[in-house]
Amino acid sequence: xxxxxxxxxxxxxxxxxxxxxxxxxxxxxxxxxxxxxxxxxxxxxxxxxxxxxxxxxxxxxxxxxxxxxxxxxxxxxxxxxxxxxxxxxxxxxxxxxxxxxxxxxxxxxxxxxxxxxxxxxxxxxxxxxxxxxxxxxxxxxxxxxxxxxxxxxxxxxxxxxxxxxxxxxxxxxxxxxxxxxxxxxxxxxxxxxxxxxxxxxxxxxxxxxxxxxxxxxxxxxxxxxxxxxxxxxxxxxxxxxxxxxxxxxxxxxxxxxxxxxxxxxxxxxxxxxxxxxxxxxxxxxxxxxxxxxxxxxxxxxxxxxxxxxxxxxxxxxxxxxxxxxxxxxxxxxxxxxxxxxxxxxxxxxxxxxxxxxxxxxxxxxxxxxxxxxxxxxxxxxxxxxxxxxxxxxxxxxxxxxxxxxxxxxxxxxxxxxxxxxxxxxxxxxxxxxxxxxxxxxxxxxxxxxxxxxxxxxxxxxxxxxxxxxxxxxxxxxxxxxxxxxxxxxxxxxxxxxxxxxxxxxxxxxxxxxxxxxxxxxxxxxxxxxxxxxxxxxxxxxxxxxxxxxxxxxxxxxxxxxxxxx
Amino acid sequence: xxxxxxxxxxxxxxxxxxxxxxxxxxxxxxxxxxxxxxxxxxxxxxxxxxxxxxxxxxxxxxxxxxxxxxxxxxxxxxxxxxxxxxxxxxxxxxxxxxxxxxxxxxxxxxxxxxxxxxxxxxxxxxxxxxxxxxxxxxxxxxxxxxxxxxxxxxxxxxxxxxxxxxxxxxxxxxxxxxxxxxxxxxxxxxxxxxxxxxxxxxxxxxxxxxxxxxxxxxxxxxxxxxxxxxxxxxxxxxxxxxxxxxxxxxxxxxxxxxxxxxxxxxxxxxxxxxxxxxxxxxxxxxxx
Numbered sequence: 001x002x003x004x005x006x007x008x009x010x011x012x013x014x015x016x017x018x019x020x021x022x023x024x025x026x027x028x029x030x031x032x033x034x035x036x037x038x039x040x041x042x043x044x045x046x047x048x049x050x051x052x053x054x055x056x057x058x059x060x061x062x063x064x065x066x067x068x069x070x071x072x073x074x075x076x077x078x079x080x081x082x083x084x085x086x087x088x089x090x091x092x093x094x095x096x097x098x099x100x101x102x103x104x105x106x107x108x109x110x111x112x113x114x115x116x117x118x119x120x121x122x123x124x125x126x127x128x129x130x131x132x133x134x135x136x137x138x139x140x141x142x143x144x145x146x147x148x149x150x151x152x153x154x155x156x157x158x159x160x161x162x163x164x165x166x167x168x169x170x171x172x173x174x175x176x177x178x179x180x181x182x183x184x185x186x187x188x189x190x191x192x193x194x195x196x197x198x199x200x201x202x203x204x205x206x207x208x209x210x211x212x213x214x215x216x217x218x219x220x221x222x223x224x225x226x227x228x229x230x231x232x233x234x235x236x237x238x239x240x241x242x243x244x245x246x247x248x249x250x251x252x253x254x255x256x257x258x259x260x261x262x263x264x265x266x267x268x269x270x271x272x273x274x275x276x277x278x279x280x281x282x283x284x285x286x287x288x289x290x291x292x293x294x295x296x297x298x299x300x301x302x303x304x305x306x307x308x309x310x311x312x313x314x315x316x317x318x319x320x321x322x323x324x325x326x327x328x329x330x331x332x333x334x335x336x337x338x339x340x341x342x343x344x345x346x347x348x349x350x351x352x353x354x355x356x357x358x359x360x361x362x363x364x365x366x367x368x369x370x371x372x373x374x375x376x377x378x379x380x381x382x383x384x385x386x387x388x389x390x391x392x393x394x395x396x397x398x399x400x401x402x403x404x405x406x407x408x409x410x411x412x413x414x415x416x417x418x419x420x421x422x423x424x425x426x427x428x429x430x431x432x433x434x435x436x437x438x439x440x441x442x443x444x445x446x447x448x449x450x451x452x453x454x455x456x457x458x459x460x461x462x463x464x465x466x467x468x469x470x471x472x473x474x475x476x477x478x479x480x481x482x483x484x485x486x487x488x489x490x491x492x493x494x495x496x497x498x499x500x501x502x503x504x505x506x507x508x509x510x511x512x513x514x515x516x517x518x519x520x521x522x523x524x525x526x527x528x529x530x531x532x533x534x535x536x537x538x539x540x541x542x543x544x545x546x547x548x549x550x551x552x553x554x555x556x557x558x559x560x561x562x563x564x565x
Numbered sequence: 566x567x568x569x570x571x572x573x574x575x576x577x578x579x580x581x582x583x584x585x586x587x588x589x590x591x592x593x594x595x596x597x598x599x600x601x602x603x604x605x606x607x608x609x610x611x612x613x614x615x616x617x618x619x620x621x622x623x624x625x626x627x628x629x630x631x632x633x634x635x636x637x638x639x640x641x642x643x644x645x646x647x648x649x650x651x652x653x654x655x656x657x658x659x660x661x662x663x664x665x666x667x668x669x670x671x672x673x674x675x676x677x678x679x680x681x682x683x684x685x686x687x688x689x690x691x692x693x694x695x696x697x698x699x700x701x702x703x704x705x706x707x708x709x710x711x712x713x714x715x716x717x718x719x720x721x722x723x724x725x726x727x728x729x730x731x732x733x734x735x736x737x738x739x740x741x742x743x744x745x746x747x748x749x750x751x752x753x754x755x756x757x758x759x760x761x762x763x764x765x766x767x768x769x770x771x772x773x774x775x776x777x778x779x780x781x782x783x784x785x786x787x788x789x790x791x792x793x794x795x796x797x798x799x800x801x802x803x804x805x806x807x808x809x810x811x812x813x814x815x816x817x818x819x820x821x822x823x824x825x826x827x828x829x830x831x832x833x834x835x836x837x838x839x840x841x842x843x844x845x846x847x848x849x850x851x852x853x
Contacts, residue, residue, distance in 0.1 A: 100700060155753035156671040159663040163725030164679070166660070170722035171686055174694030181696075248594070251587045256580060265839070266595045272835030273602065274782035276801045277824040280808055281605050284617060284817070291604060294619015423598065428846065435847035484690055486785065491805075516690055520785070523696050530696055537693035545688045 016121040019128035030127040031120055037127020041134055045143035050123050057116050065109045072106035075099040075184065079197040099192030099199070103184075107176060182206070182534035188526045205535045222502045222509055223536075227543075229414070230514045234482040237421045242475060244422060245429020246437075246467055250459075252430070253437055264434070267427040275424065279491035282420055286406040293403040302402055408497050410511035417512055421488050432474065433467065440466050476551045480544045484516045495521065506532055515540050602828075609821035616814040630822035638795040639823050642803035645713050646827075649799065650781045652717050657724040657776040662769065665728035666757055669735035670743060683726050692785055699789045712790040712797030719790070720780050727775075730845055734768035735761065771845030774838050781831055800827045 020028060023037075030037040035050030071077075076097030083094045130140050150158045182205055190198035212220040252263045270278065285291050296302050406412045444462050453461065468475070489495060495513035502509035506529040507521035515536055522533040604621055609630055611623035634640070668680060698719055702708050707715030738761060746756045762769060784801040791797040798806075804823050807816035835842065 104697065104701070151754040152752045155757075156667045156673055159667040160679075163660045163664045166722035167683065167686070167725050170698065170719060171691075171694065171726060174697045175686065175689050177697045178693045251591060254584070254587060256584050257587055257591075263591050263595065265836075267598060268839055268843075269832065269836070270598050270602070271842075272832040273828045274778070274801070274831060276782050276784055276805070277605075277828055278601060280805060281821070281824060282601055284808060284813075285601065285604070287617060289617040289619070291617075291619060291621060297619060427598075431843050431846050435843075480688070486692065490784075516692060519690060520692055523692075533696070534693065537690050541689050545685070548688065 014125050016124060019125045023128040024131060027124055027127040027131055030123045034123045041130040041140050043130060053119060068102055068105040068109050071102040075102050075199045076197040095193055097197060099197045103180060104177060178534045178537060181530055182538055184531055186530045188528045205531050209535050217501050217503060219505050222505045226513055226515055226518055230483055234479050236418045237482040238479045240422050241425035241429050245426045246433045248426055249430045249433035249437055267430055271427050275487055276491060283492045286416060288403040288405055407493055410497055413493050413497055413512050417488060417492050420492060436467060436470050486516050489514050489517050605821045605824050608818055609825050611818050615818050617817050630818045633819050634822055638803060641796050642798050642800045646781060646799040649713055649716050650777050653720045653780045654773055654777040656721040658773050660724050661727055661731060661772050664725040665732035666735055668728060669732045687726055695786060695789045702790060708790050709792050709794035710796045715790045716787060719786055730848060731768045731772055733848055734765055738764055767841045767844050770838055770841040774842055778831060
């Protein structure tokens with residue numbers, strides 16, 4: 001858009017001030033009484049709409065708006081309280097103000113007021129335009145003309161109104177709301193209505209995030225370590241995919257390689273399958289009981305270990321020992337049945353006896369272990385920890401080989417997420433690179449070959465600079481996208497393995513958690529800490545937009561050179 | 566002459582070696598890329614046990630897992646997902662095309678502001694807004710068992726933000742076409758529907774495809790809105806519950822079967838429309 005165009009617009013544009021000052025009495029009165037000017041000049045439909053909007057606004061403000069806005073500074077005065085109910089003759093909890101709604105509708109009302117101010121200005125401007133037209137003897141636009149222009153010159157208004165309203169209500173407003181939440185104490189214990197009001201706390205939450213009180217377990221230390229991994233992850237994920245994707249595309253495109261379409265289709269197939277399925281499945285493949293460990297164990301790549309056997313004794317309950325004698329081998333099925341209350345391989349009579357005597361150590365019954373999800377504790381208590389794998393609440397599989405705990409070891413988990421992300425990402429990059437590689441002028445390579453450049457040099461000095469030049473914006477979005485790559489981390493590791501240092505901060509932080517997955521965890525459960533999630537959301541925004549700004553400015557100077565254009 | 570021939574021979578031998586290496590790499594890659602999918606298909610036919618095992622080929626084959634799917638909440642999840650994806654696909658396509666066409670063709674006062682505004686908005690982590698959206702939807706009664714409607718609303722409402730790639734495509738259709746048609750008396754609406762849309766067929770199909778795939782595989786929003794109510798879940802949220810520690814022993818093979826059933830329609834759709842998808846992805850990346 002050139003400068004001249006802008007100037008033209010300004011001269012065409014009518015300012016509110018000019019219209020208000022120069023307009024006649026009706027135009028001036030169009031400010032307090034919307035649409036008055038339109039009525040006077042015969043634009044009835046416009047006038048009705050404007051006046052109707054004003055009436056609706058006043059009705060809304062009196063009935064609701066004033067309450068919401070006036071409560072905004074306090075976010076509610078009266079929280080839930082126990083009150084005596086004479087009818088039922090008991091104390092019942094009575095709910096009063098709702099901080100959540102006050103914040104939401106308060107903000108919405110503020111925007112509505114802005115819209116009304118805008119409409120006020122429009123009303124005056126419309127009136128002035130009509131006034132001028134009448135004065136000059138021109139025809140005043142009728143409602144029919146307005147409608148017609150909505151599918152023609154003003155067609156953009158028709159097309160944009162609904163999408164923009166959607167974006168405003170479902171994208172913009174929630175973000176404004178959540179930014180405000182960062183300055184409150186909105187969490188599980190202060191949900192604004194049922195568990196208690198929340199109120200403004202100023203910058204306290206930011207101070208919490210950036211304070212290093214509490215040593216290695218402080219919010220700041222944990223935040224920095226997650227931020228560090230987020231950045232390392234984003235760099236690794238972006239550039240491994242980028243370079244390997246280009247290499248794969250080059251291999252497939254190489255002259256003399258046949259079945260190009262087949263190779264491409266095989267890779268593209270993996271894009272077709274919904275990512276959550278591939279991620280969930282691959283995550284389980286690397287489980288302790290997964291196929292990878294299964295293959296490693298059957299082929300003897302793992303260390304052998306002691307298997308424990310369970311002994312079902314009618315007097316003492318169940319005991320476990322590493323010897324195999326009369327004792328029952330604890331296989332998946334047998335334990336399932338034991339835990340289901342049946343005793344495998346025992347006569348029915350004895351089975352009955354056993355059922356009556358589920359007395360375990362510390363007088364705990366098997367049921368109590370199961371109810372409290374304490375099977376893990378049960379297994380540990382009985383020395384099963386090293387001998388097998390808890391497949392589920394009810395199934396325990398003994399293993400003669402020690403599986404590799406891929407997801408339980410921070411370093412392995414981190415390497416694996418990067419590797420699996422390569423598996424996910426190469427097909428995309430291959431597709432993108434294929435199109436671009438074909439556009440590289442062939443004579444560039446020709447002349448390089450004549451100059452004696454080897455394939456590596458050609459890659460280094462022709463392919464890469466060209467690719468970087470063309471795909472720089474993609475690289476940027478891919479980097480910021482990876483910083484917020486929720487799916488890969490959440491489905492593969494869920495952020496784990498857990499970071500024992502991070503017990504003081506909310507969310508249950510793990511070693512592969514990115515800022516975005518931490519944010520998500522902070523919004524879950526009854527101990528959710530929405531305000532910290534919001535603070536982290538703001539921090540993510542600041543980081544991402546800073547990177548974007550810096551890179552875009554850098555790109556701006558690059559683009560002008562037009563090396564390859 | 567002799568020298569040149571010798572040189573040529575050396576080159577071709579070199580090329581054969583390098584091509585062989587490339588073939589080996591490509592074959593290994595194909596195996597690695599396809600292996601998980603073969604595994605999941607094999608596991609879905611395993612009937613001797615329901616938990617994870619350390620081998621790929623089942624000892625007992627059968628359709629038990631698929632039959633079990635029919636008697637589980639999976640049917641609900643699948644219906645939900647299908648309904649959501651279908652409706653969102655239609656609405657989102659309309660919204661995205663309107664948005665991108667407008668931003669490509671019209672020059673109006675708010676245009677630059679609007680584009681910059683959406684760019685900045687897009688830098689905020691979207692997950693953040695869910696907390697409030699969840700509570701608003703809950704107030705409207707559009708969560709849990711009514712999650713389908715809530716999700717359709719949420720997916721469609723802000724879909725105008727995804728205008729970028731198709732706008733890039735519309736930009737490549739010369740403006741002079743529009744102008745010529747306008748001189749002939751066509752309104753903007755007619756130009757859009759009768760001229761531009763047919764020309765933009767590849768990007769229209771790309772938009773439809775992505776609009777369908779998005780909700781088909783969404784997890785985060787769906788998890789929030791369903792809020793642990795099985796009848797309101799989509800397949801992603803539902804299947805993930807089967808991998809929870811307390812369920813995986815009983816549900817693992819069913820998960821595999823469910824995964825296969827979820828993947829089949831989109832894979833077929835995708836393979837047919839691959840060409841358009843590739844066009845959209847490459848176009849989007851180059852324009853940034």
